[in-house]
Amino acid sequence: MKTVFSGVQPTGNLTIGNYLGAFKNWRDLQDENRCIFCVVDLHSLTVRNNPEDLKNNSKNIIMLYMAAGIDPEKSIIYLQSNVSAHANLSWVLSCYTYIGELSRMTQFKEKSENSDNINNGLFSYPVLMAADILLYGTDFVPVGEDQKQHVELCREIAIRFNNIYGKTFTVPEILIQSKLATRIKGLQNPTKKMSKSSKDKNDTIFLLDTEKDIISKIKKAVTDSDTRIYFDKETKPGISNLLTMYATITNKSIEESEKDFSDKTYGQFKKDLIEVVLNEIIPLQNKFNELKNSIDYVNNIIENNAKKAIEIANKNLENVYKKVGLL
Ligand code: TRP
Secondary structure, X not given: OEEEEEEEOOOOOOEHHHHHHHHHHHHXXXXXXEEEEEEOHHHHOOOOOOHHHHHHHXXXXXXXXXXXXXXXXXXXXXXXXXXXXXXXXXXXXXXXXXXXHHHOOHXXXXXXXXXXXXXXXXXXXXXHHHHHXXXXXXXXXXXXXXXXXXXHHHHHHHHHHHHHHOOOOOOOEEEEOOOOHHHOEOOOOOOOEOOOOOOOOOOOOEOXXXXXXXXXXXXXXXXXXXXXXXXXXXXXXXXXHHHHHHHHHHOOOHHHHHHHOOOOOHHHHHHHHHHHHHHHHHHHHHHHHHHHOOHHHHHHHHHHHHHHHHHHHHHHHXXXXXXXXXX
16 A cells, blocks of 8 residues: 655635645545545744634644545544654754755745745745655655645655665655646636635635635636637636636536536536535535534544554654664
């Protein structure tokens, strides 16, 4: 069995883009792999959070993992801060990572632009991410395009360490998540990625939006003055984005999706899309709410899964300590 590792930061509310781009794929990976899905709460400290919000968001993500069909008996789902080995290994790896490498990270450059909080955590963020991945002997890391550079750096660090101390780490491979889904754009700004933090509230469908809001947001989604439904990112970004969403949820290709609507109006298309989205999201929300009402059960899962993670992580950390000469 191959080991798959990925993580999500507990900042802000998750969007339908996060779900279609990540959780939906992860669910399908768990049958044939040993899957480990982390809520990377330590990474979230790189920006200022309200502590109560951070706690709630962290637990919500665990419940959303489960609501999305990730089975805590099959996969390990846990909070990063519950496993101290992440921070420990991160320190060791930071001594094998060059300032030059970290300075070249696009995400660091983007996040430090116009920021008055360029802290060391933000800079060494990819080292902690490398520790996350390498602690579990990970073979595959399913992430979006925007994390590719970080996984590549992780590979560099692993190879460097192995070259000095002999084979210690599995060198992970990136698994680019569903090409279609990672391209889900804002409903009002369909040339930009759908974002948790968009200023326009109609731009983003959140996973926990009410049915009424979902309907209204799709109805208001920008289209164009043409009347035909086909995929063309350049001239029809709005319709193309809605088609992508439709195709991802129904597991159809773009061509098949175009055919479904070849003689339909924009109004009919949106009506069908609303139905497909609600059919996917409402059952997930129902499960989420059930879990929310059985918080003891959820806390139990968090504790038991953390134990499983700790066992694997500590073994690997010990091995690394031995190699570098820590007693
Ligand atoms: N940096 C990732 C993101 O923002 C989250 C993350 C942290 C992660 N550690 C990871 C993803 C390890 C995959 C593997 O999306």
